[in-house]
Amino acid sequence: MNNNELRIGVNGYSAQRFDEVEALRMLKEAYDQIDIQYPEKSKVVVSGLTDLGIPALAYREAQTRGWRTVGISCSRANEFPCFAVDKKIIVGNEFGDESGIFLNSIDVLVRVGGGLQSHREIEAFKKLEKQVIEYDLLAVK
Numbered sequence: 001m002n003n004n005e006l007r008i009g010v011n012g013y014s015a016q017r018f019d020e021v022e023a024l025r026m027l028k029e030a031y032d033q034i035d036i037q038y039p040e041k042s043k044v045v046v047s048g049l050t051d052l053g054i055p056a057l058a059y060r061e062a063q064t065r066g067w068r069t070v071g072i073s074c075s076r077a078n079e080f081p082c083f084a085v086d087k088k089i090i091v092g093n094e095f096g097d098e099s100g101i102f103l104n105s106i107d108v109l110v111r112v113g114g115g116l117q118s119h120r121e122i123e124a125f126k127k128l129e130k131q132v133i134e135y136d137l138l139a140v141k
Contacts, residue, residue: 006041007070008034009106011121012054012114016139023112024057026135030110031061033133042068046106048098049073051083054112059083072102103128113137 010027034043045062047055049071059069071077071085074092082088091098096117103109103124108131111122126132 004041005044006034006038006108007044007046007106009102009109009121009125010045010047010054010058010112011109011118012112012137013118013139014048014050014053014055016053016113016115017141018053018113018137018139020057023054023137024061026112026137027054027057027061027110030112030133030135031065034108034110035065044068044070046070046072046102048102049077049082049085049088051081054114056083057112058110059085070105072098072105074098099124107131108133111135113139 045058045067047058062069069085070087071083072089072091074095074097075090076093076095091101099121103121109122109125111118111134122132122134
């Protein structure tokens, strides 16, 4: 990894419905905090490749800021709309197969809502003693 590059992982809801305005506010707040904390580093947002839910919002905000984007997911992601990321990494065949590669390739992890996989990734990342920024966001029925 490039020492002048900060890789920001983002996880959260993909298929579930949620308050997109609130989710985007949370993402912007996290990105602003990270930008202030690491002003000298170029930023790369790493998420789950799909152009759905939190990953879609995370990628769009990254592009707005001129940050690079990386998608890490399993081959099943290709069954869904995918974001036109700068770099795409496919690991395994089932969602979750990519978690280890994802966690080992990021410096900071931002969670906005999310289900079991998002929470498992957060707990594993905390054990690595790396920076975590979490936001609870309820899914909408």
